[in-house]
Amino acid sequence: xxxxxxxxxxxxxxxxxxxxxxxxxxxxxxxxxxxxxxxxxxxxxxxxxxxxxxxxxxxxxxxxxxxxxxxxxxxxxxxxxxxxxxxxxxxxxxxxxxxxxxxxxxxxxxxxxxxxxxxxxxxxxxxxxxxxxxxxxxxxxxxxxxxxxxxxxxxxxxxxxxxxxxxxxxxxxxxxxxxxxxxxxxxxxxxxxxxxxxxxxxxxxxxxxxxxxxxxxxxxxxxxxxxxxxxxxxxxxxxxxxxxxxxxxxxxxxxxxxxxxxx
Amino acid sequence: xxxxxxxxxxxxxxxxxxxxxxxxxxxxxxxxxxxxxxxxxxxxxxxxxxxxxxxxxxxxxxxxxxxxxxxxxxxxxxxxxxxxxxxxxxxxxxxxxxxxxxxxxxxxxxxxxxxxxxxxxxxxxxxxxxxxxxxxxxxxxxxxxxxxxxxxxxxxxxxxxxxxxxxxxxxxxxxxxxxxxxxxxxxxxxxxxxxxxxxxxxxxxxxxxxxxxxxxxxxxxxxxxxxxxxxxxxxxxxxxxxxxxxxxxxxxxxxxxxxxxxxxxxxxxxxxxxxxxxxxxxxxxxxxxxxxxxxxxxxxxxxxxxxxxxxxxxxxxxxxxxxxxxxxxxxxx
Numbered sequence: 001x002x003x004x005x006x007x008x009x010x011x012x013x014x015x016x017x018x019x020x021x022x023x024x025x026x027x028x029x030x031x032x033x034x035x036x037x038x039x040x041x042x043x044x045x046x047x048x049x050x051x052x053x054x055x056x057x058x059x060x061x062x063x064x065x066x067x068x069x070x071x072x073x074x075x076x077x078x079x080x081x082x083x084x085x086x087x088x089x090x091x092x093x094x095x096x097x098x099x100x101x102x103x104x105x106x107x108x109x110x111x112x113x114x115x116x117x118x119x120x121x122x123x124x125x126x127x128x129x130x131x132x133x134x135x136x137x138x139x140x141x142x143x144x145x146x147x148x149x150x151x152x153x154x155x156x157x158x159x160x161x162x163x164x165x166x167x168x169x170x171x172x173x174x175x176x177x178x179x180x181x182x183x184x185x186x187x188x189x190x191x192x193x194x195x196x197x198x199x200x201x202x203x204x205x206x207x208x209x210x211x212x213x214x215x216x217x218x219x220x221x222x223x224x225x226x227x228x229x230x231x232x233x234x235x236x237x238x239x240x241x242x243x244x245x246x247x248x249x250x251x252x253x254x255x256x257x258x259x260x261x262x263x
Numbered sequence: 264x265x266x267x268x269x270x271x272x273x274x275x276x277x278x279x280x281x282x283x284x285x286x287x288x289x290x291x292x293x294x295x296x297x298x299x300x301x302x303x304x305x306x307x308x309x310x311x312x313x314x315x316x317x318x319x320x321x322x323x324x325x326x327x328x329x330x331x332x333x334x335x336x337x338x339x340x341x342x343x344x345x346x347x348x349x350x351x352x353x354x355x356x357x358x359x360x361x362x363x364x365x366x367x368x369x370x371x372x373x374x375x376x377x378x379x380x381x382x383x384x385x386x387x388x389x390x391x392x393x394x395x396x397x398x399x400x401x402x403x404x405x406x407x408x409x410x411x412x413x414x415x416x417x418x419x420x421x422x423x424x425x426x427x428x429x430x431x432x433x434x435x436x437x438x439x440x441x442x443x444x445x446x447x448x449x450x451x452x453x454x455x456x457x458x459x460x461x462x463x464x465x466x467x468x469x470x471x472x473x474x475x476x477x478x479x480x481x482x483x484x485x486x487x488x489x490x491x492x493x494x495x496x497x498x499x500x501x502x503x504x505x506x507x508x509x510x511x512x513x514x515x516x517x518x519x520x521x522x523x524x525x526x527x528x529x530x531x532x533x534x535x536x537x538x539x540x541x542x543x544x545x546x547x548x549x550x551x552x553x554x555x556x557x558x559x560x561x562x563x564x565x566x567x568x569x570x571x572x573x574x575x576x577x578x579x580x581x582x583x584x585x586x587x588x589x590x591x592x593x594x595x596x
Binding site for chain 2: 046049050051070071072073074075076078079080082084086087088089090091092095096099100102103105135148151155
């Protein structure tokens with residue numbers, strides 16, 4: 001299933017937060033949505049999902065208008081991992097992951113064998129077996145992210161949108177989550193993830209979409225989009241670059257303002 | 264992690280508890296009619312009188328305590344789940360106050376003296392007005408808008424009630440209003456049961472309808488929407504279900520506080536904190552507590568009747584404080 005967002009526009013008051021942004025995610029593709037704070041990445045994601053209203057643009061799933069789909073049918077096609085990792089009420093990790101099956105259930109449904117298999121599979125994918133009986137509220141940041149990611153995986157949607165899936169994680173867990181997303185995409189899921197870590201974006205993403213002031217200013221392979229000019233324009237930084245076994249790496253190194261700062 | 268009893272066992276245990284307490288409620292009272300009287304083994308009353316006392320006085324009282332307790336527990340659980348706020352109870356959306364205002368108007372104008380069912384009917388009318396105003400004010404807003412609108416409606420209805428007291432024609436009228444506001448299920452007839460029960464049951468059905476969405480909402484509104492929850496529909500179900508059932512409960516019993524606030528907290532650990540499983544457990548828990556409170560009212564009453572709403576608040580408030588302290592200790596440990 002292919003997701004195509006065209007000319008998405010979102011205004012807050014008179015301010016254009018997302019300015020005619022377009023992007024697409026194809027099956028089996030791992031796409032990074034990057035850009036500085038306030039560039040409109042999260043807003044674009046929410047506008048695509050219909051969580052927040054948009055002032056223009058269309059979102060299509062395999063060519064069909066996504067907003068016209070019934071909510072549960074839309075939920076079965078596109079899973080979402082929001083930035084907010086709060087879980088109320090001391091729910092156990094097991095109960096949280098099972099919520100991923102909500103779009104597949106009608107009313108007071110018990111899990112079908114297929115649903116149970118999806119839940120088990122999602123838990124295995126994030127290595128979450130030991131966490132199942134613990135309340136999510138007491139888990140560490142890394143554990144909580146893995147369980148909430150498992151919740152999103154349990155939907156078994158052909159497309160996954162993740163808002164900063166590796167924010168506030170240590171390097172080990174950042175790599176772990178990136179590997180999970182990468183493996184998921186290799187199995188055919190289209191993944192779009194908002195990510196701030198340019199090094200991990202360059203290393204793992206098939207493609208990155210760069211946003212600046214609400215508009216998409218670059219879309220393509222990381223090596224091309226993360227050019228010195230683009231980094232200067234969008235992030236106001238310079239980066240060190242190198243090559244490790246045929247893969248380009250990138251390390252943010254200095255910011256424009258640093259030269260004139262009296263720090 | 265301590266093991267908790269399974270959900271079906273919990274529900275069966277709560278049902279048994281409610282049944283035992285309801286039976287007790289039928290057999291305890293100031294007339295001294297007990298089990299032996301019903302079968303003609305009592306010196307005090309003959310069997311026929313005993314059956315009349317049980318059937319016409321204690322049965323409606325018990326049925327009302329069970330259904331109203333269920334309503335308060337259930338709607339408290341549903342509101343806490345929807346608002347994701349452990350301090351929510353049916354009063355928070357203003358429905359208790361507007362229903363009370365309707366009843367107070369019936370007492371103030373004297374309609375209730377002319378036509379006994381005027382009081383509950385006006386109270387239910389007050390609750391329905393609350394739903395319409397809430398949907399108008401907060402129909403598409405977030406949780407905060409709903410709470411703020413509820414607080415505003417509640418304050419306004421409270422002010423109008425105070426105004427009625429202020430202008431009450433004589434001290435007796437004022438006293439009648441105040442006593443009614445304290446809440447009671449004493450001296451009610453089967454007419455009250457037949458009037459309130461359909462509204463309460465309709466409200467229960469609407470609230471249970473929203474159950475599964477409440478689970479998804481525990482991940483936050485964004486996750487819930489992405490899982491296919493229709494937030495506007497869920498809000499309308501919760502507000503309508505609460506208003507209709509709590510409005511009917513308030514209409515026949517006055518204001519009974521703390522059951523809707525405390526019972527969900529009591530039951531939550533027993534259902535592994537799941538908002539959907541909490542609904543039925545909390546309803547049954549509310550029924551058990553209200554019937555038990557009503558038995559206490561009858562057992563310690565002398566002279567002036569102790570009001571049910573007073574007892575639930577006297578037991579509920581310290582208990583709630585204890586829950587707060589325990590939660591704080593858990594957080595610190």
